[in-house]
Amino acid sequence: MSRRCELTGKAVLTGNLVSHSNRKTKRRFLPNLCNVTLRSDALQRAVRLRISAHALRSVEHRGGLDAFLAKAKAEDLSPNALALKREIQKKLQPAA
Template identity: 75%
Template structure:
């Protein structure tokens, strides 16, 4: 399982740990990933995703998983999230056509 957020694409960064004596050693900056279950209002089902804590805040800010997926670019989403985005787009257009 890769250390990458499924919604924002946040991944591991590398850099230097610089000591007081200015010695530099390589280190890894890991994203704060959590396993969450998010519910889709349009699809009326739950989805398990591995996302960063920052992405959770963004999902809440944008008004839920469906709004986040509709606004997100496909390049930064995981394959699972891209398929979910397509399903949300299809369901929302069908709901708009029926109304």
Template identity: 60%
Template structure:
């Protein structure tokens, strides 16, 4: 399982561990990923996603999964999130 947020595309970054003696060794900064279940109002269904804590705050800020995916760029989303986005768009189009 890759360490990439399914909604924001946030992944591992690299940097240095710096000791008191200023010795430097390479390290990885991993994103804070959580397994969450988000509800889609348009589909009336819940989806399990692996997203970062910052991504979860963004979903809450935009007003839920449907609103977040409507504004999200397709290049940042995972394949599972893209399928959900297209299903939501289709359901909203049919309802209108």
């Protein structure tokens, strides 16, 4: 399983750990990933995703999973989240 947020695409970054003597060694910055279950209002079911804590705050701020996916760019989403976005759009299409 990759260390990548399914909604925002946030992934592992690399950098240097700098000591007091200014010696540099490689280190990794890991995203704060959480396994969460989010409810889709359009699909009337729960969806399990592995997203960052920052993405979870963004989902809540935008008003839920459906609203977040409506505004999300396709290149940032994982294949699982992209399929979910298409499924929600298909479900909401006849209503609009």
